[in-house]
Amino acid sequence: MPSSGGPFLIGGGREPEQVLPTHRPFVAACGGGPIALVMVDEGGGVDVERWTAALDGAAEVRPVVLAADRPIAGDDVAGVAGVYVVAGLTPLYAELLAGWALPAGVVYAGFSAGAAVAADRAIVGGWQDAQGGAVCPDEAGEDLDPVTVVxxxxxxxxxxxxxxxxxxxxxxxxxxxxxxxxxEGWALDEGALLVDGRVIGPGAAWHVTGHAPVRRVTELSA
Structure with missing residues (x-):
């Protein structure tokens, strides 16, 4: 299986001008090998067509559907070149992927929730600080109130x-x-791919550390 840089972390986006430039580098890194498309069924089914279309150019896409009582298993990604974990309720993705390790030599891409759970300390939701003050809109809380890291x-x-x-x-x-x-962390706009310290796509990424101002990073023009 090919090995490459990465992981490929995508901040979201539905428009073609957001999706294609942020996904094609991952597909290329998989070298034509099969990609496991990991989705969580939260009760309303999964949109296989949407996510397969995002992987434009992939030779083979293998859907893997997880659910509340069905976490990921090693056999789900056996023999693949890449694993692509998509969007949904981030706390549930973190729960269903807990304890799983990416096999050596396999390329990882995460979209929205899939990007968040790639971290060693994953921010999975919440919109309030310890005193109950708002730090982001409550609609972004993912069914959690305090900012939650797992x-x-x-x-x-x-x-x-x-x-x-x-x-x-x-x-x-x-x-x-x-x-x-x-x-420290990176906040990714929709249409932003962060890979190996580079930002690709029309969206921006925001680098946050405890010892420097927030830094906005965009793709550099050729």
Whole structure:
């Protein structure tokens, strides 16, 4: 199986100009090998067509459907070149992927929830600080009130928040760093791919540390 950089962390987005540039580098990194498309059925079914279309150019996509009583298993990703974990209720994704390790040599991509859970300390939701003050819109809380951090997949040593400009979640990441819940992190706009420290696509990424101002990073023009 091919090995490459990564993981490939995508902040969201539905428009073609957001989806294609943020997904094609991952598909290319898989070298034509099969990709496991990991989705969680939260009770309303899954949109296999949407996520397969996002992997434009992939030779083979293998849907893997998880559910509340069906976490990921090793056989789900046997023989694949890449694993693509998509969007949904982030706390549930974290629960169903808990304890799972990405096989050696397999390329990882995460979209929205899939990007958030890639961290060693994963921000899975919440919109309030310890005193009950708002740090982002409550609609971004993912059914949680306090900002909540849990063990993630450990693929990166920084936290990841998503839909930053669209959902106002940059404030949540800033709070998580200032409160010591995480050491540092990246908040990704829709249409932003973060891979190996580079930002690709039309969206921006926001780097947050405890010792420097928030830094907005965009894709550099050729």
């Amino acid at each position: 063990p993630g997949l450990g693929l990166v040593d920084f936290a990841v928040d998503v839909h930053a400009a669209q959902w106002g979640t940059l404030g949540r990441l800033v709070h998580a760093v200032e409160a010591g819940l995480v050491v």
